[in-house]
Amino acid sequence: METRELRYFVAVAEELHFGRAAVRLGIAQPPLSRAIRQLEHRLGVDLLDRDRRGTALTDAGRVLLGEARAALDAVAAAERRTRRAGSPERPLVLATKAGASHELLQRLLDAAASEPGAAPVEVLLCEVGEQAGLLRAGRADVALMHRPFDDLAGFDTEDLCVEGQVALLPAGHPLASRDQLTMAEVRDVPGLPIARWPRLDGSYPDGPGPEVHTQSQLAQLVALGRTLLVIPASSRAWQWPDHVAVPVVDAPDVTTVIAWPSSSRSLAIASLVRSAADLRKTGAVDPDGPRASHDATVAQLRG
Template sequence: MADLETRELEYFVALAEELHFGHAAARLTIAQPALSKTVQRLESRLGVKLLERSSRHVALTPAGEALLHHGRHALNAVGAAAEKARRAGDRQAQLRLVIKPGGDADLLSGILAAYAQRPDARQVDILFGGATDRADHILDGRADVGLLYLPFDDMTGLDHETLAVEGRVAILPPGHRLASRTALSLADLAGETLPRWRGVGWTGAPKGVEGPEVSDITEVMQMIRLGRTVAMLPRSLARPRFPDLVYRPVTDAPTSRLVLAWSQTDRRTLVASFVAAAVEAAGAAGVAGAAPTAT
């Protein structure tokens, strides 16, 4: 970053996210004039206008939008590089695994047991992430490995091994027109109201009526109970949490995959050993290629 200093980029990203000099300065714990001067110097050095400002309004220019997008990635990369350097030099480093609650297809205990048998095993810290931020945990160095679901999670910058292949299950409110069926097809669900998963693009669900926005399994289950939506989830994520809901396999739905992911640039033995143990444990459990089942 010959034209940028990390501190300047951090200041700009804070201002671009807040779009308010006072709020950004408070977030950065600096004086507002210092923030303003830093952004002005940055604009002068780059030769572009990053912000449209008035006494009441701050907005990003196209150049500012571009710097915000790439600046976030640059700051994450700098932080990840520092964290990984520290951990690479720490022979007693623990391994950190990020998962979503319940998002292990019942494999985690077996994986941890298999890893513990390896002579180079370290303590494993479990971190819990949300529906869409677990890849970020890996990319920015907060976690070494993570359990992710495809096609839901963005795998940019990550390598992975598939641990389980699953069918999909539709979850319906009681009294739904499809509740009496023993199995469903995608055509059966066409036109149904489906939830919008915050931060998730294509989910493999059929095109339907746009339903409520949700960010986790608990929210979508509650919306189903209220009759506001139906949902289609990977089998391991659709365990009955409410006995009054109806669970039916969707026989022609695209499969989902539970994968163990890590950064493409991470070649540490610490990570490779855990990946090998996870693949071994998943194979022993015999879950790959599991077909959907009614519950």
């Protein structure tokens, strides 16, 4: 299969209309129809059901749609990474969730800047859960991510620190005066449901809380007394004066990691990983093995 054929098929599969797909692709409809027929003939399966009522995907077509999207994304990412690798003076792009791990990020940027000959680092701030997509698309070289919340599949990682979580509450709420809370308490606050972030597949968990997908949405809803959220303690960097953060003593710990594509052999990324590993907080990881751990990582990156 050629990438051209995959692009044609994705357009038809998403539009479910050959005329609209042809306009989207900037080609005439007859050659588009022939290309899809030829692709079906080569694969030996029907990808589309065509009748007077319209066009629909077959089971085989639904499989190819998912695979084709992934293949085209991989081709685009390879193109971006290749072009970036051909620019020796380019900065490394580090993706991180806006407001998260602020102190660690600042220390990492300072440490990287102090390394002789190190590549400059450009920070790409994103919303919750977007780092994985930026890495896979080749739009970022490395990312600060959080286990167990972020999608780390296909990436190499280095643990940097472990932290607890806090409940972010409206400042005037009675629970805001507490020294600590439990998960049971924050799950059952009358009139203040927990906000719902999208899962890795884009769907939202069930519950009465509002669906949010940006930090600004969340910040205003908390300030208005419409929701609360349990978040890593370091994410308090973006909280408003109308917010109060209260430790949640039995919330799962969150591990901040630096992540990069497992196929990378970049010396610039290796240098940044070394700087990040040197900044681990005391007690955050095994004190007996941090140097051996990240030296092994750097050796892997160097190939």
